[in-house]
Amino acid sequence: MRLTEEQEELRSAVRSLLTRHQGASAWGPLSEQIGAAGLAVPEEYGGVGGGARDVHVLMEELGRGLSPLPCLGSAVLTVGALLASGDEEACGRLLPGLADGTSVGALAWAERGSWEPDAIRAEAVPGPGGGTLVTGAKEHVLDWPVVDVLLVAARTACGVSLFEVPADAAGVRREPVVTMDGTRGQARWVLEAAEGRLLGADGDGGRSLEHVRDLACTALAAEQVGAAGRALELTVAYARDRVQFGRAIGSFQAVKHRLADAYVLVESARSAALGAAFAADEDPGALPRAAAVAKSVCSEAFSAVAGEMIQLHGGIGITWEHDAHRYFKRAHGAGELFGPPARHRARLAAGLGLTAR
CATH class of the missing domain: 2.40.110.20 (Butyryl-CoA Dehydrogenase, subunit A; domain 2)
Structure with missing residues (x-):
């Protein structure tokens, strides 16, 4: 599973813009310059006409900086629900404003x-x-x-x-x-x-909501991967700089093992999130299972990596001045959003005729 060159360019553009515009102030430029609010909106309604993989790229970059922007709530949930409803009049009336970011x-x-x-x-x-x-x-x-x-x-x-x-x-x-x-x-x-x-x-709302939940879990999984990856980057950088007993703490074997385990978690989560995005675009019948896997795997990986971030930063990791607590809290909140991992494993087990643990 590989992203296209255009999607990698989208990643670079989003990251560059989020570097220049912090917090809520990024919503206008992100919508106007990149079309982030309308990535999943069909062109006939004023959107970009992209797919779940484009949304994956956007959400992963938003996750890196714990962005507060309403992409998940507006560009994924609301847009997805409108499209799933099949109400052409409502789509024609509401989607253009959602697509250009002038309405949320x-x-x-x-x-x-x-x-x-x-x-x-x-x-x-x-x-x-x-x-x-x-x-x-x-x-x-x-x-x-x-x-x-x-x-x-x-x-x-x-x-x-x-x-x-x-x-x-x-x-x-x-x-x-x-x-x-x-x-x-x-x-x-x-x-x-x-x-x-x-x-x-x-x-017909129940069917629509089940589909929207799958899309939301797919997008949220990408966000969790981005946040977990950034948490790991910051922790590795700290381990290289922090000196204890005359050595950088990253040179100690025990620390190396913990960082390596965290890296495996992040990459495994990335594969699961990408798998759900590819399923949404290319094999909708496989989306419910892939979305449940992604939500479960990415939630647990992010929580584990955020916990290691705090542990390996030592005393500074539990202070308000450091960002470690923000990643830990986002991990906890995102893990419960749209249902905890255990609930999604139960969905998988039910689909396979098994009992979840």
Whole structure:
């Protein structure tokens, strides 16, 4: 599995731009100059028309710097949900703004800590004026200061469906939450008889969400690989510079072994993440399994490498002044996002007729 020359050029362009623009200020240039917000949006809707491998490159670079940008929530989740719904009118109306970065979307989906469609209890019922009223509370919604497009998963008489709900509509309330990982904002959205518009076929939302979850796990796995790789780079550099007992600590065999083990974890995770991206582009039938593998492998690899980063940095690794704690917290938060590794191993086991451990 190899990326194309164009994709490697995309990597260089994204890394260069993120070096010049830090934090949230990078969203405008990244969208305008590289088209990052519309990488997965078809050209007919104003996007780049790229695939999962292009998104992989972008997310890996964003992961290296623990970027707070809304690419995962808007360019992957919201865009993916709109396309999966098959609602051409909504796609034509909403995707151009999402593609050029002038609007940001959020997918309100999880409830009670679960991203399984079966766990959805939010309800959508017919309103008195012929519309649909959505009521429920959504957790772990990836947040951004301004959300222009809000998609909500709710249950109707036909099953789980997707609805477009104006973010500023009556009965809609956003509650930002304090998370361990301060580099990725999350919010809780509460809806009380909020006016919603059905997207796609009624009762077809469960299928759409399962596909979106696979795309999200694939993109998140790439981000985890980028962050784990950068954590390892910083740790290797420190091991070369830190002198103890008259020698660089990286020259001690025990430290070499730990760094080598971390390198194997990163490269194994990279292979799993790339495998999911290739499956999304070339073999959609294999995507559910590949995405579950990638989410499980990359989550555990990132957590292990981030832990080693703190351990091998010694005392400075547990201070607020060093970035080690940021990588450790991102690893913990990303590992739980869209379901922990054990949940995805259970998905794999169920597909193989086995019992997960």
